[in-house]
Amino acid sequence: MIRVLVPATSANCSIGFDSLGMALEWRSVFTFEESEEFKVTGCDPEFANENNLVVQAFRLTAQTFGKKMPVFHMHTETDIPLARGLGSSSACVVGGIEAANAWFDLKLSKEEMLKLAIVLEGHPDNAAPALMGGMTACFKIPDSKKKPNQFKSENNTDRSQNAKPEEAKDEFIHSLMDIDGFIALAVIPDYEVSTPEARKALPEKVLLQEAAAQIGRALVFREAITAGNEKLLYTCCEDVFHEPYRQKLIKEYGELKSLADQYEIPFWISGSGSTMLYLSKSVEQLEKVKEELKNKFPNFGYRILKPARKGALVEYV
Ligand SMILES: Nc1ncnc2c1ncn2[C@@H]1O[C@H](COP(=O)(O)OP(=O)(O)OP(=O)(O)O)[C@@H](O)[C@H]1O
Ligand SMILES: N[C@@H](CCO)C(=O)O
Numbered sequence: 001m002i003r004v005l006v007p008a009t010s011a012n013c014s015i016g017f018d019s020l021g022m023a024l025e026w027r028s029v030f031t032f033e034e035s036e037e038f039k040v041t042g043c044d045p046e047f048a049n050e051n052n053l054v055v056q057a058f059r060l061t062a063q064t065f066g067k068k069m070p071v072f073h074m075h076t077e078t079d080i081p082l083a084r085g086l087g088s089s090s091a092c093v094v095g096g097i098e099a100a101n102a103w104f105d106l107k108l109s110k111e112e113m114l115k116l117a118i119v120l121e122g123h124p125d126n127a128a129p130a131l132m133g134g135m136t137a138c139f140k141i142p143d144s145k146k147k148p149n150q151f152k153s154e155n156n157t158d159r160s161q162n163a164k165p166e167e168a169k170d171e172f173i174h175s176l177m178d179i180d181g182f183i184a185l186a187v188i189p190d191y192e193v194s195t196p197e198a199r200k201a202l203p204e205k206v207l208l209q210e211a212a213a214q215i216g217r218a219l220v221f222r223e224a225i226t227a228g229n230e231k232l233l234y235t236c237c238e239d240v241f242h243e244p245y246r247q248k249l250i251k252e253y254g255e256l257k258s259l260a261d262q263y264e265i266p267f268w269i270s271g272s273g274s275t276m277l278y279l280s281k282s283v284e285q286l287e288k289v290k291e292e293l294k295n296k297f298p299n300f301g302y303r304i305l306k307p308a309r310k311g312a313l314v315e316y317v
Helices: 053-064 088-103 110-121 124-132 165-169 195-200 208-227 230-236 243-249 253-263 283-296
Strands: 002-011 020-034 039-041 072-077 135-140 172-177 183-188 267-269 276-280 301-305 313-316
Touching: 002 088, 002 124, 020 088, 020 124, 020 183, 020 301, 053 072, 053 088, 053 110, 088 110, 088 124, 088 313, 110 124, 110 172, 124 135, 124 172, 172 208, 183 283, 195 243, 208 230, 230 276, 243 253, 243 267, 253 267, 253 276, 253 283, 276 283, 283 301
Parallel strands: 039 072
Antiparallel strands: 002 020, 002 313, 020 072, 020 135, 135 172, 183 276, 183 301, 267 276
């Protein structure tokens, strides 16, 4: 039996829209074993079929390397909530690819698996940390005319049917950052924000001046992470690419951001929302924020999470 443990992720990390992401020590577990009949268990009945995203990712990997799809029982154990900006979909994609890599003994590198994951995910900011752990910065070498997010389809449709294995040839450059010392508080609203919906809220263009300032903040952000400088990191967390446009989908954003400003702690919309994330070196500080928010938003979920040093782990059981 093959077991894959994939971390949750927080994409964008404020100023790194579609390029930065961090892995969180909150893992989805996918097990695969040979079976007489194809079976998917442990998930919502909506996903208990061949269109399950984990199965799609496994199939894409098999197709890409000319392997026959085996018959297996895939079991999912995850409590990462769907469509909340914690990388539930990339956990599935990475889980399927890692499992296929192990099943067929393909010996793929993390970089090769990332190319495959992006075929299904559309952008690398969740997939890269889910595979590699830590905080990752990623960009695509601009060699193609393909539109980003081409294969991001509606819920529970088969993304791998549209995805062409040759797309997995795109090259990505990535860089890993160590975020030990920081701890996250994920504030998880009691409602979903789907990624396709949140992408519709985005502008087509941004102003040159704003983009230039954001590049500056992103470069200093990296230094602040590396130096473990929380106050400097807070100063960098002022995104102009997506957060201003997605606030309307997350009505509590303003209030949570004000609290971050009051305590001067780094804060961002996690992925495409609805989760919002505080980052601090002090767990006491995060506990304080959590207690304040719990009084106001008792129906929300609150998780204090360590960054995941390691990305997806594979075990042969
Ligand atoms: N266990 C699962 N089995 C099958 N499909 C799943 C599972 N978990 C998530 N998905 C798929 O992923 C979709 C959610 O992806 P979406 O990109 O909207 O949100 P997210 O990955 O949770 O957040 P973000 O990408 O912003 O971090 C679900 O609607 C479903 O199609
Ligand atoms: N960078 C992506 C992450 C969600 O998958 C977005 O914000 O739309």
